[in-house]
Structures are given as structure tokens and as C-alpha cells.
Amino acid sequence: MSSPPVGYLAAPDQPWNVQHYLDGKVGYVLGLLWQHLWLSVLPVVIGLIIALPIGYAAKRFKWTYTPLVTISGLLYTIPSLALFVVIPSVIGTQILDPINVVIPLTIYTIALMVRVIADGLRSVDETVLQAASAMGYSRFQRLLKVELPIAIPVIGAGLRVAVVANVGMVAVAAVIGVPQLGTLFSYGKDLFYYAPIVVGLVLSVALAFALDLLIVLAVRALTPWRKAVAAR
Amino acid sequence: MIKFESVTKRYPDGTVAVNGLDLVAPSGQITVLVGPSGCGKTTSLRMINRMIEPTSGRIWLDETDTGTVSTSKLRRGIGYVIQHAGLFPHRTIVDNVATVPLMLGVDKKTARAQAMDLLVRVGLDPAFAKRYPAQLSGGQQQRVGVARALAADPPVMLMDEPFSAVDPVVRAQLHEEFLRLQQDLGKTIVLVTHDIDEAVKLGDQIAVLRVGGTLAQLATPADLLARPADDFVAGFVGRDRGYRSLGFADAGDLPTRKEVTVRLGSDFAAAAALAEDGWVLAIGDAGEPLGWLDASHPGTGPIGPQHLHRGGTVATEGGSLRAALDAALSAPSGRGVLVREDNTLLGTVTASEVVARIEERAAAERIEAAR
Amino acid sequence: MINDLWSYISVADHWWGPNGIMARLDEHLRYSAIAVGISLVLAIPLGLVVGHTGRGTAVVTFIANAFRALPAVGLLIFLVVLISPQFTGRSEARYLIPTTIVLVLLSIPSILANTVEGVRNVDPEARDAARGMGMTGSQVLFKVELPCALPLIFSGVRSAVLQVIATATIAAYISLGGLGRLIIDGLSSREYPKVITGAVAVAVLAIVLDVLIALIQRYTVSRGVSGRFSRKGATATTAPRKDDAIEADAEVLAV
Numbered sequence: 001m002s003s004p005p006v007g008y009l010a011a012p013d014q015p016w017n018v019q020h021y022l023d024g025k026v027g028y029v030l031g032l033l034w035q036h037l038w039l040s041v042l043p044v045v046i047g048l049i050i051a052l053p054i055g056y057a058a059k060r061f062k063w064t065y066t067p068l069v070t071i072s073g074l075l076y077t078i079p080s081l082a083l084f085v086v087i088p089s090v091i092g093t094q095i096l097d098p099i100n101v102v103i104p105l106t107i108y109t110i111a112l113m114v115r116v117i118a119d120g121l122r123s124v125d126e127t128v129l130q131a132a133s134a135m136g137y138s139r140f141q142r143l144l145k146v147e148l149p150i151a152i153p154v155i156g157a158g159l160r161v162a163v164v165a166n167v168g169m170v171a172v173a174a175v176i177g178v179p180q181l182g183t184l185f186s187y188g189k190d191l192f193y194y195a196p197i198v199v200g201l202v203l204s205v206a207l208a209f210a211l212d213l214l215i216v217l218a219v220r221a222l223t224p225w226r227k228a229v230a231a232r
Numbered sequence: 233m234i235k236f237e238s239v240t241k242r243y244p245d246g247t248v249a250v251n252g253l254d255l256v257a258p259s260g261q262i263t264v265l266v267g268p269s270g271c272g273k274t275t276s277l278r279m280i281n282r283m284i285e286p287t288s289g290r291i292w293l294d295e296t297d298t299g300t301v302s303t304s305k306l307r308r309g310i311g312y313v314i315q316h317a318g319l320f321p322h323r324t325i326v327d328n329v330a331t332v333p334l335m336l337g338v339d340k341k342t343a344r345a346q347a348m349d350l351l352v353r354v355g356l357d358p359a360f361a362k363r364y365p366a367q368l369s370g371g372q373q374q375r376v377g378v379a380r381a382l383a384a385d386p387p388v389m390l391m392d393e394p395f396s397a398v399d400p401v402v403r404a405q406l407h408e409e410f411l412r413l414q415q416d417l418g419k420t421i422v423l424v425t426h427d428i429d430e431a432v433k434l435g436d437q438i439a440v441l442r443v444g445g446t447l448a449q450l451a452t453p454a455d456l457l458a459r460p461a462d463d464f465v466a467g468f469v470g471r472d473r474g475y476r477s478l479g480f481a482d483a484g485d486l487p488t489r490k491e492v493t494v495r496l497g498s499d500f501a502a503a504a505a506l507a508e509d510g511w512v513l514a515i516g517d518a519g520e521p522l523g524w525l526d527a528s529h530p531g532t533g534p535i536g537p538q539h540l541h542r543g544g545t546v547a548t549e550g551g552s553l554r555a556a557l558d559a560a561l562s563a564p565s566g567r568g569v570l571v572r573e574d575n576t577l578l579g580t581v582t583a584s585e586v587v588a589r590i591e592e593r594a595a596a597e598r599i600e601a602a603r
Numbered sequence: 604m605i606n607d608l609w610s611y612i613s614v615a616d617h618w619w620g621p622n623g624i625m626a627r628l629d630e631h632l633r634y635s636a637i638a639v640g641i642s643l644v645l646a647i648p649l650g651l652v653v654g655h656t657g658r659g660t661a662v663v664t665f666i667a668n669a670f671r672a673l674p675a676v677g678l679l680i681f682l683v684v685l686i687s688p689q690f691t692g693r694s695e696a697r698y699l700i701p702t703t704i705v706l707v708l709l710s711i712p713s714i715l716a717n718t719v720e721g722v723r724n725v726d727p728e729a730r731d732a733a734r735g736m737g738m739t740g741s742q743v744l745f746k747v748e749l750p751c752a753l754p755l756i757f758s759g760v761r762s763a764v765l766q767v768i769a770t771a772t773i774a775a776y777i778s779l780g781g782l783g784r785l786i787i788d789g790l791s792s793r794e795y796p797k798v799i800t801g802a803v804a805v806a807v808l809a810i811v812l813d814v815l816i817a818l819i820q821r822y823t824v825s826r827g828v829s830g831r832f833s834r835k836g837a838t839a840t841t842a843p844r845k846d847d848a849i850e851a852d853a854e855v856l857a858v
Binding site: 304305307309312315318319320321324331335363365367381390 | 731751832
């Protein structure tokens with residue numbers, strides 16, 4: 001995607017000078033940021049799509065709740081480092097393929113969201129469900145028009161955690177060489193060069209906050225009734 | 233005795249919850265604070281144990297200015313019951329009840345034994361003692377709440393809407409038990425409710441507060457129904473005041489008539505022949521009235537419970553005029569059933585006889601008032 | 604692949620040798636325990652105070668979110684580059700200190716946020732009743748709020764432990780030990796059985812610790828709060844079914 005890092009081969013004279021480091025490399029760094037962005041967001045989108053039916057099943061068929069939530073919880077115990085390393089050999093992708101990052105992070109998102117979605121749907125007041133059914137909603141309409149909208153705040157809270165965690169975890173993928181902001185960390189580590197590390201940290205935190213804020217705003221826009229209650 | 237001396241509570245944002253309240257809650261009696269929401273009744277109650285500090289004025293507990301003692305000492309000497317009981321979910325029922333005695337240094341064994349006695353006293357099966365609050369119904373939790381407040385035997389009890397979170401049937405039972413308990417214990421009680429019927433039923437005296445936290449009227453329940461001080465109180469006390477005030481008027485000796493009775497199991501046709509105006513009263517083995525038998529309804533064989541009309545209420549001898557009138561009005565025969573204290577049949581009385589008695593009373597009162 | 608794995612783990616030296624699984628497990632546990640210990644000591648008291656007083660809730664939420672947003676690897680490398688030159692003599696401390704800082708920062712948010720949330724979530728009526736019967740502030744905190752908040756505090760600690768165990772693998776990235784060593788070394792020498800052994804060991808460790816803490820939780824949290832009632836008529840949920848309760852009430856009244 002971008003040109004290889006242009007930088008010092010030996011320890012720099014001014015290891016803290018961010019401006020100096022960025023000189024001529026803004027485009028490269030922005031490229032890493034863009035890469036980091038979609039590596040963090042894509043797994044959340046895919047993970048959410050996969051977790052929705054599983055979470056619904058966990059709510060709909062009571063006996064599946066404990067096994068589904070337990071199994072998805074177990075996925076979380078697998079260290080990301082190991083997944084990044086093992087996935088290519090399991091599915092036969094090239095070591096530098098971004099899919100090697102997307103798949104583990106999707107797994108983590110599913111692990112987190114199954115429980116969140118099940119709990120969110122379970123938190124919908126039973127009387128509201130009965131009222132919806134009594135008005136003639138089919139099960140699917142009820143899910144789409146009543147249960148999911150009411151569960152949005154809970155699901156949104158889960159997504160915030162997932163996105164923020166992913167932004168942090170993508171950086172670990174620098175170990176396997178997939179370029180993103182984590183590349184700046186490895187680079188700085190090898191040369192004892194602070195500036196790229198600081199740039200990476202700042203951009204990573206900013207990205208996490210921005211995505212977090214985006215979800216907060218989206219939840220707010222999708223649930224206008226909560227604002228009405230809060231304003232009273 | 234609890235005495236409010238021009239007590240005011242003003243919040244930093246300027247709202248005045250209670251405004252210059254003067255009130256005395258006499259010892260050994262139930263004083264009910266009642267009023268619409270925003271009238272400061274709960275604020276007034278919570279200022280007594282200083283859960284809320286008054287902005288100005290003083291509250292006296294007998295000879296003590298409550299502002300001069302430490303809050304924990306003050307509160308440990310005052311029983312406190314709130315709407316949903318506020319039981320500690322992590323403690324068993326018996327340990328909930330024993331909380332204050334344990335804080336006061338009573339040893340665990342004694343405190344638990346006392347707590348068990350109290351549970352029985354408030355009408356709970358001792359088998360509940362080892363359970364947790366979440367295993368109890370709302371009504372049961374409320375009883376535990378009362379037991380917990382009584383545990384240190386405080387002379388004063390504050391009760392904030394203690395019965396409003398339970399359904400009407402359980403509430404009525406709790407009312408009866410509460411009054412019975414108070415007859416034994418004679419605590420000084422201040423109780424807050426928004427329900428005027430509850431106030432009338434429980435209160436020795438009722439303080440009606442209006443929005444803005446001022447006292448609209450302080451009176452006994454009978455007085456409040458008979459002579460509301462102004463439109464606000466009249467409106468708050470509500471409709472049917474005349475009828476409801478009969479609840480406080482002693483029926484005295486009503487002119488009862490003897491009633492022909494039949495027993496369950498006797499022959500239907502023979503019983504129907506005894507009927508007057510098409511109805512005859514059936515009684516049980518101990519002489520207790522069971523219900524009216526509709527003689528116009530064709531039937532044969534022995535009389536069974538399924539033949540009886542059960543709509544009529546029963547009034548007790550020496551009860552209120554309201555109960556007697558209601559018995560007459562609700563009886564399908566038009567003859568209200570009166571029983572003795574032991575629930576045996578005394579006789580029947582018609583509505584016009586009860587109304588005649590009501591009018592006699594009223595006339596006598598007018599003459600009394602004119603003097 | 605399975606065969607490779609089997610032949611790897613059937614070598615005794617891979618288990619008990621100086622660089623074997625057991626030695627790595629020991630290191631892994633040590634790094635994790637130090638970090639979680641520090642987090643507990645910092646986050647729980649702070650969380651209790653903030654939850655009890657209600658002051659600083661916004662600050663705590665912000666700190667928790669900010670810490671969550673920090674990328675663990677980036678921070679670790681930054682701290683190593685910053686700190687390790689100060690400790691040229693002692694080889695372990697120069698890496699252990701940065702690792703510990705990262706793991707502490709990582710585990711504080713969930714413990715802190717859950718402790719605050721747990722205390723804030725205590726039934727306000729129970730808190731009101733506690734004050735009303737004359738409990739002092741600290742009595743309310745320790746006799747009512749803390750016991751009721753325990754389930755949430757435990758769940759915060761459990762997710763913190765899970766996260767620390769999983770993240771402690773990156774310590775190997777900066778030439779410390781721990782189970783991550785197996786993954787990093789396996790990667791560079793292309794020994795995938797070693798990588799998988801390391802990954803599985805981390806997962807198993809996380810699960811075992813979670814079960815252990817769950818057991819502690821079971822014996823520390825009051826059954827009245829957790830909802831595990833031994834009596835009949837009580838279901839797994841905290842509130843008994845309404846109709847049951849009313850029936851029971853009627854029984855008692857009849858007695």
C-alpha cells in the first residue's frame with residue numbers, strides 16, 4: 001500500500017523530535033492510520049453481523065444461553081498474538097495478508113457481542129413484547145421494530161468496547177508484519193526512537209476516541225426517545 | 233411527642249419544600265401526613281430523623297432538640313420504615329431485623345432471638361427467618377421492614393408510604409395488623425401517605441399539607457370528613473364524604489327484627505315456603521349467617537352452598553352506621569344482616585331504619601350546636 | 604499438524620526444562636499477579652470511595668475509557684524505550700517495570716468501573732434504610748454497599764484477570780519471559796507446535812483462574828445477592844415469581 005518507511009538506520013540524534021520525524025512522511029503515516037482504521041472497523045462490522053443471530057438464538061432458546069455465552073467467552077481467552085501467528089498456517093494465507101488480522105479480531109468481536117446482544121434483547125420488558133405480539137407483529141417484525149431498537153443502547157455500549165479494544169489489538173499485528181500504526185512501534189523500538197512511537201500512540205488513541213464518539217452519536221441518533229426522557 | 237417549630241426547608245435552587253410548619257405529633261398516637269405530591273410530606277418526615285436537615289426552625293423529640301444530637305444516635309432511637317422496605321438483600325430476614333440491636337451492642341444470640349419474636353409479632357412465619365429478602369413477596373418484605381424498625385424498641389416510628397407498594401388486598405391486611413400492633417405497642421408514629429383513605433383508616437390525627445409545604449388542616453379523621461377547613465381540603469378529601477364519615481358514627485342499638493332461618497342441608501321446598509319477599513336467610517351450625525336463599529328460583533332436594541346468594545355484607549353489633557347501611561343496601565332481600573361479636577346472627581335491619589337513625593343523630597347534633 | 608503438536612508436548616524437556624512450559628507459566632503468573640495485585644489495591648478503594656460519595660464519577664469514567672483506548676503494545680514499547688536505559692545493570696527490572704505498568708493500566712478500568720458501578724447500583728431504598736437506622740457513612744459502605752456490590756466487583760476482577768493473562772503474552776515481545784515466549788520463539792523458528800502450545804497454555808491458564816475466582820466469588824457473595832437460594836420455590840433469578848410469592852403470603856396469613 002505505501003512506500004516502505006524512510007528513516008534512520010541508526011539511532012537518531014533527536015529521538016523526541018516528532019516534527020523532524022514526520023518531515024516528508026505525513027503521507028506514509030496517514031496511510032498507516034487509514035490501514036489501522038479499516039483493520040479495526042471491518043472486524044466489528046462482520047463480527048456484529050455474525051453475532052446478531054447467535055445472540056438472538058441465545059435469547060430465544062433459553063437453554064442455549066449458557067453454552068453460547070460460555071463458548072464465546074472462552075474465545076476471548078486466546079491471546080491475540082497467538083491467533084495472528086497461527087491463522088495463516090491454519091487457513092493457508094500469506095503471512096502479510098490483512099485477512100490474518102481481520103479474522104482474529106472478528107472472533108474477538110463475536111466473543112464480546114454474543115453476550116451483549118443476548119443480554120440486550122433479554123433486557124426488553126416482557127410486557128412490551130406481549131403488547132407488540134398482541135398488536136399483530138410477527139416474531140421477525142417484533143425483533144426488527146421493537147426488540148432491536150430497545151436494545152440499541154446496550155448493543156451500542158458493547159460495540160464501543162469492541163471497537164476500542166480492536167484499535168489497541170490491531171497494533172499487536174505488527175509482530176506478523178501487517179502494516180498499520182503498530183509498525184511505528186516496532187520501528188521505534190528497534191532504533192530507540194521515541195518520535196514514531198509517540199505518533200503511533202497519539203494517532204491510535206485519537207482513532208479509538210473518534211470511533212467511540214461516532215458510536216455514541218449513532219446510538220443517540222437512533223434512540224431519540226432516550227433524550228426526551230433525560231430532558232425531563 | 234414530636235414537635236415541629238416553624239420548620240422550613242428551602243433547597244439551594246430556591247424551591248421551598250416545607251414552609252414554616254408548626255405541628256405536634258402526640259405520644260402514643262398515629263399522626264398521618266397526607267397531601268398531593270410536592271406538598272413536602274416526605275421532606276417533613278425525613279427532617280425528624282435528619283435524613284434531611286431543616287433550613288430553619290426546630291424539631292423536638294420530647295425534651296430534646298433533634299439538631300443537638302448526633303445523627304447516628306438520633307436515628308438509632310427512631311424506627312424508620314420506607315416504601316419498598318429497603319431490606320438488605322445480602323442478609324437473611326432474621327439478620328435484617330437484628331441490624332440495629334447488633335449496632336447497639338446487643339449480643340448476637342439475644343438479638344436473633346428477639347428478631348424471631350418480632351417476626352411472629354408482625355405476622356410472619358418463623359420459617360422465613362433464614363430466607364433472603366428476594367425470596368419474599370412485597371407484603372412480606374414490608375412486614376420485615378416493620379419488624380426491623382421495631383427491633384430496638386424505639387418509642388418513635390417514622391413510616392414513609394409503608395403500604396403503598398403492595399396490592400389492595402394485602403394492604404388491607406397490613407392495615408389491620410398494623411393497627412392491632414399499635415394497640416399493643418402504643419408507639420408515637422408519624423406516617424406519610426398520599427392516600428386519604430389510608431390516612432382516615434390509620435390516623436388518630438391527620439395533617440393535610442398543601443403544595444408549597446404549608447399545613448392546610450390538622451384534625452381527627454371524623455372532623456376532617458365532616459368539616460374540611462377549605463376548598464383544597466374538601467377537594468383532597470374527595471367525594472362521598474358524608475357517606476364515609478358514617479364510618480366514624482357508632483350505630484348504637486338498631487331496631488333489629490328476628491329473621492326466619494334455614495340450615496344447609498334442609499329441604500329446599502320446605503325452606504322456600506318460609507321465605508318472606510322471596511328470600512330466606514341460611515345459617516351454619518354455629519348460628520353464623522351464610523347467605524340468602526332465593527326462594528323464587530326453582531329447586532329441589534337439600535340446600536347446598538351453591539344455592540346461596542353471597543352479595544350481602546354483614547355488619548357487627550356496635551359497629552359503624554356505615555357498615556350497617558352497607559349491609560342493608562347490599563342484601564338482596566333489602567334486609568341487612570347484623571351479627572353479634574361472636575359472629576352469630578342478631579337480626580336484620582332495613583336501609584330506611586338505618587337512615588332514620590342517621591337523621592335522628594344529625595338532628596340531635598344540630599340542636600347541640602345551636603345551644 | 605496434530606502429530607507435530609503431540610510430538611512437541613511429549614518431550615519432557617519442553618515441560619520441565621529451564622525454558623519449558625512450567626518455567627514460562629511461572630513467569631507468566633508472576634507478571635500477572637504483580638499487576639493484578641497493584642490494580643486491586645489501587646482500583647477497589649478508589650472505586651468504593653467514588654461510588655459511595657458519588658463524587659468524581661465522571662472523572663473515573665473518563666480515566667477508565669482513556670486507559671481502555673491505550674494500545675498495549677504501543678505503550679509497552681514506549682515505556683521500554685523510555686525506562687529501560689535507566690536500568691542498564693538489572694536486566695529483568697528494565698522490562699518488568701514497563702510490563703507491569705501496562706498491565707496495571709490495562710486492568711484498572713474494568714475493576715474501577717465495576718466497583719463504582721456496583722456501589723452506585725445498590726438499591727437506593729436499602730441505602731436510605733441503612734442511613735435511616737443510624738449507620739455512619741463507613742458502616743453504610745462496608746455493611747451494605749460493599750456486600751451488595753460484590754458480584755459486579757468480582758466480574759470486573761474476572762475480566763481484568765482474563766485480559767492481563769492474555770496480554771502478558773506481549774511481554775515476550777520485549778524479551779521478557781512468560782508463555783508469550785513460546786509464541787514469539789516458535790514464530791521466529793517456525794515451530795508451530797510451540798506456538799500453539801503457548802496459545803493453548805495461555806487460554807487454559809485464563810480459564811483455570813476464572814474458575815478459581817468464580818469459586819471464591821461463590822463463597823464470598825451472599826446468596827441473597829447472587830440469587831442462589833437453597834429453598835424450594837426460589838428460582839435462579841433474583842426475584843421470585845410474583846404469583847408464587849403472593850400464594851406464600853396468603854399461606855402465612857392463614858396461619
